[in-house]
Amino acid sequence: MARPPLSKERVLRAAVALADDIGIEALSMRKLAQELGVVPMALYKHVTNKDELLDGMVDVIMAQIDPPAVGTDWKSAVRQRILSARQALLRHRWASQVIESRAAPTPAVMDYLDSMIGLFRTGGLSVDLTHHVMHAMGSRILGFSQELFDDSGPANPEEQAAAMSAMAQRYPYITEMAIAASHTDESVVGSGCDDQFEFEFALDILLDGIARLHRAAMAG
Amino acid sequence: MARPPLSKERVLRAAVALADDIGIEALSMRKLAQELGVVPMALYKHVTNKDELLDGMVDVIMAQIDPPAVGTDWKSAVRQRILSARQALLRHRWASQVIESRAAPTPAVMDYLDSMIGLFRTGGLSVDLTHHVMHAMGSRILGFSQELFDDSGPANPEEQAAAMSAMAQRYPYITEMAIAASHTDESVVGSGCDDQFEFEFALDILLDGIARLHRAAMAG
DNA sequence: ACCTGAACACCGTTCAAGT
DNA sequence: ACCTGAACACCGTTCAAGT
Numbered sequence: 001m002a003r004p005p006l007s008k009e010r011v012l013r014a015a016v017a018l019a020d021d022i023g024i025e026a027l028s029m030r031k032l033a034q035e036l037g038v039v040p041m042a043l044y045k046h047v048t049n050k051d052e053l054l055d056g057m058v059d060v061i062m063a064q065i066d067p068p069a070v071g072t073d074w075k076s077a078v079r080q081r082i083l084s085a086r087q088a089l090l091r092h093r094w095a096s097q098v099i100e101s102r103a104a105p106t107p108a109v110m111d112y113l114d115s116m117i118g119l120f121r122t123g124g125l126s127v128d129l130t131h132h133v134m135h136a137m138g139s140r141i142l143g144f145s146q147e148l149f150d151d152s153g154p155a156n157p158e159e160q161a162a163a164m165s166a167m168a169q170r171y172p173y174i175t176e177m178a179i180a181a182s183h184t185d186e187s188v189v190g191s192g193c194d195d196q197f198e199f200e201f202a203l204d205i206l207l208d209g210i211a212r213l214h215r216a217a218m219a220g
Numbered sequence: 221m222a223r224p225p226l227s228k229e230r231v232l233r234a235a236v237a238l239a240d241d242i243g244i245e246a247l248s249m250r251k252l253a254q255e256l257g258v259v260p261m262a263l264y265k266h267v268t269n270k271d272e273l274l275d276g277m278v279d280v281i282m283a284q285i286d287p288p289a290v291g292t293d294w295k296s297a298v299r300q301r302i303l304s305a306r307q308a309l310l311r312h313r314w315a316s317q318v319i320e321s322r323a324a325p326t327p328a329v330m331d332y333l334d335s336m337i338g339l340f341r342t343g344g345l346s347v348d349l350t351h352h353v354m355h356a357m358g359s360r361i362l363g364f365s366q367e368l369f370d371d372s373g374p375a376n377p378e379e380q381a382a383a384m385s386a387m388a389q390r391y392p393y394i395t396e397m398a399i400a401a402s403h404t405d406e407s408v409v410g411s412g413c414d415d416q417f418e419f420e421f422a423l424d425i426l427l428d429g430i431a432r433l434h435r436a437a438m439a440g
Numbered sequence: 441a442c443c444t445g446a447a448c449a450c451c452g453t454t455c456a457a458g459t
Numbered sequence: 460a461c462c463t464g465a466a467c468a469c470c471g472t473t474c475a476a477g478t
């Protein structure tokens with residue numbers, strides 16, 4: 001019966017499996033501990049609290065998404081990657097909900113968004129168009145809503161500058177887009193994007209596409 | 221200090237206000253009771269449990285959506301209605317999450333979907349195209365995911381027939397679409413729609429729209 | 441130093457005792 | 460018949476007592 005020693009990885013894998021089994025709303029620290037044959041407090045050696053557990057579970061799921069294809073046009077690369085993400089999220093139906101419920105996006109989610117933006121940018125799309133497109137993707141296409149950024153924290157300027165350059169290192173495309181958006185926008189405060197505009201942009205792509213298909217159906 | 225007597229409506233309005241204030245995850249029956257100056261068990265006279273409270277809160281929000289415009293083309297009518305729904309959901313940021321978390325869509329949500337489908341159908345779009353379009357709307361555009369139907373319950377045939385005709389009375393457009401989808405589909409079981417197809421349909425409208433805008437930007 | 445049982449401050453909801 | 464306090468079966472997490 002001697003179980004392998006507890007590790008963060010084993011805790012996270014068990015949590016993912018348990019959430020698949022009993023649903024995310026029924027997942028509790030106590031039940032997870034029981035599943036691992038361990039006293040509840042033992043979990044706190046590997047995750048500082050339940051929020052960190054949920055973050056870790058998200059990262060397990062994100063790791064299942066295939067890396068972007070190389071040597072294809074942007075459209076197929078984006079298409080493949082999104083369909084791969086979809087498979088990962090379908091395997092764990094609670095995943096989208098948990099991703100959206102996190103206070104801040106996890107690094108793995110940031111990586112996914114950054115590399116997705118990178119596919120459009122290296123494909124030649126402008127920063128602005130890419131920005132709109134990322135919004136337009138919406139939660140159904142991207143697998144989760146991209147309204148993940150808090151942009152509320154008014155930390156001191158030094159901290160902010162340090163955070164920004166760390167950010168630029170790690171997530172170059174997200175940073176590029178954030179800078180472009182904040183320059184474009186009149187208001188200096190806030191996330192620097194006009195969400196109403198973004199919403200209507202997505203809506204109109206869809207409505208125009210639908211109208212086009214409708215006309216084609218009438219003509220055919 | 222004499223508060224007006226408790227009623228379902230007053231309970232629901234207080235719950236909506238409290239959720240706006242403290243967030244949906246912090247909303248509890250006990251806190252809601254305290255807010256209303258009432259013992260926790262008093263709430264159970266007006267809602268049978270917390271799930272029914274959440275359903276009721278959803279209906280309060282749905283009631284804030286403007287009815288469809290009359291005498292305009294389908295495209296503007298759809299556009300206006302969606303933007304109105306967006307305003308209602310933005311006023312209560314927890315609303316989308318709660319709508320998606322419900323086991324079954326509430327009648328008010330069904331009404332919204334049915335009248336949205338009605339706008340496309342009376343605008344002349346085919347049942348099939350309308351079906352794809354509703355899927356394509358995605359949660360960002362529609363305000364919440366439309367994957368709301370359980371389609372698991374294999375009730376007895378009589379019950380099912382009775383449920384179907386009640387459904388057709390109340391939600392004519394939803395019913396029409398459901399019937400068309402189940403005829404089109406090879407597999408008789410299940411919801412009768414190929415979700416992978418629907419996902420790719422939405423994805424391709426978006427990608428084609430993006431490619432078109434990109435070409436226009438290059439040419440201009 | 442590490443581990444863990446008991447305890448604390450919460451939940452939603454049942455149930456029996458009070459009016 | 461109605462109302463409600465206490466109780467039950469849960470939570471996540473703190474903390475002090477045990478090794």
